[in-house]
Amino acid sequence: MGLTHTSTEVDYGRPRPVLAFVLVLVVLGIAAGAILGMVALWPDSDKVPRGQNPYAAEGVSTVDGKVTGVEGFDCDSGGEGPDQQPSVPGQCARVSASTADEKASFTLDPGRYRAGIEVGDDIRMTRIQPAGETASFEFLDFKRGLPLIALAIVFAVLVALVAGMRGLFSLVGIGVTLLALTKFMLPAMLAGESPLAVAVVGSTAIMIVVLYLAHGVSIRTTSALFGTFAGIGLTALIGLWSTGWTNLSGVGTEDDQALMATVPALDLSGVVAATMVIAGLGVLNDVTVTQASAVWELRALRPAAGRGAVFASAMRIGRDHIASSVYTLVFAYAGSAMTVLLLITAYQRDLAEIATTEDIGQEIARTLVGAIGLVLAVPVTTALAVLMASKPLDEDEVDERAPVAEPA
Template sequence: MGHGHAHRAPAGVDEAVEVGGPGRTALLVALGMAAVATVVGLVVWWPSGDASEVESAQYAADGVTFPVGEVRDVGEPCPFDEAPPEGCGLVTVEVDGRDVDVQVPPEVINAGLARGDSVELLKTPAADGAESTYSYFATDRDGTLVWLLLLFLVVVLAIARWRGLFALIGLAFGAAVVWWFLLPALLDGASGVGVALTGASAIMFVVLYMTHGLSMRTSTALAGTLVGIAITGLLSVVAVADARLTGISDDAGGVLRAYGDGLDFPSLLGCALVIAGLGVLNDVTITQASAVWELRAASPQASRWEIYAGAMRIGRDHIASTIYTIVFAYVGTALLVLMLLSIYDRSLLELRSTEQLAEEIVRTLVTSIGLVLAVPATTALGVLIVAPTRPGAPPSPGHE
């Protein structure tokens, strides 16, 4: 242990670890091939914009606008379980220079809508010169969204500093890939899993190197992430087909099917499974690569098996906590569905094969399997890259 610390370079653990030549070369070649495959996928599936499987959908009828007004008065909410009294659920809104009364769902009033709040109305022009009609569309939540976003940026930059800034830039790049490549390509009818693998790979190449720097440690984490993505993609294809999942489990799927009957919804579900586990997968592979490098720096003469065993002890703890994260994240997103299922006169076990519940179970299990298998894969790759130092040998000049 003392020998390892004596040779640790001031720049950090990357300089303190000897990197084996053949392992380094093999890893870089494999990543190069993955990068080429990613570029090919981007070229092949890049959306053309003129051959979409989904017809263009108009959000509202011609002439309809969405003015924002200020709430002047809030009436009593209408009751859910009895005949509503006259005048209940009315909210007075000042808009376009005058006050208008609009009917508002009771849950909106119960959520705390009050005088001074801003609401977005739907203004429908009337024919033959009559006055336009107004109806409630949404509560204006820009103020809350802005202060939450600013708080998020301040917290990330104050605590993570430059790493946080690079992570935010990487997050913006990932969002751009999803918005300008993944979604349009899916709407063009491209292979869901193929597009997911390509988009996820492109995101990880940029995000990992931008956030964690150019190093063999980052390259190892990237390789482990790509292995986990590939496993998740393969499992998603098999599981979705074997479970005969339709990929349409909510209202959004039904609406999208109405506009794009040619879409392959099971393939879209496979894409969703790959993207769903991307962030957590990246987290565990970075942790495992760092664990291998730290253990090697602390014990330069330890055997590869000793380093692997030590890193896997760390990995097992991380696997346990991350699985909790995945499961409870899905419980949070599907909470209302679970509550609805719980009040039926059949148990959850009896309802396990329904589309909604089975889809969540498959999503959780597929992403968890990909995550768990990525841990030993990343650890093994790292152990093969970082070579033990021969007793009495000087530090190698060829380390990262």
């Protein structure tokens, strides 16, 4: 593997084969360490707990159907459920549907009925038929496969058209990420391995593949990669410390409790720390690549500038990027938790009180730790990029030498 690049990136410096060779050795060493870590943490298939699939019990299955009729009726839903819990008031609905083999019918609660269901909708139903009894059906969900596939195709086409080969390679990187998550990281955590160790090793391996795929093999990309490694390490350490300091147990929702019941040996507190590393990878990657690119462009524009001047200029760019990236993290959480935030507002509960609960506190800590790791990664990446970029040229060299398309 050589640190060369086939793009038209311009660098005013001289070729640096020694630096390129040293970086190759360092990257290969880190990659080897990540591979060894994955081998050590790789779970045996028989050690991965498997809970009972509620739709695979005897007499229970899922079937596809199409809605053929919807009829509302009064089901005495007055807005209060068991234990005086609020429920959606209004009518229920009798829904009929057709499957490949039979006719089906089920009752829909007021909440789902008000959300919307119409004749012609494609749905999935739970079919329940105990031995010797007639089959009954329950609504499971709408079928969304085709729309989601269409959106994915549109996304992939646009990325390929706008970003070209780099866009295509980034799509391959998404596939690599999903593969690492589903085949290594999630099973390893379920098998009882340290969630944080799995997250760090898996994230390191993912970033090595993704960055070089999307941005090419070059010294510039390597500087961004080293900055990303620093961000991963800092986020992991801060996440581990903050999880213990804030007493985040990882048990905040019914899903968390169901997971704990299914996998009793799983360290949910460790999972919280692991998610702090994984959740911030995308923004961290964005920031480190941008900072490395900024340093290289500044060096090309100001070949005689000292390293301190280039660092200061790149950090001005980095400060703007930090501000926008922090907003990105906050808005991403606000958008994903909008239902919870609306419910809090409707209940008129004090925000300071809600913020300290387990489920909301997890998200706040995850956002803050990710932001801290991101902020610290900016000066680290910038400094590494400045050191690895070309040395400043003398004024007479700048006049004599034209830009050369050499390895970045």
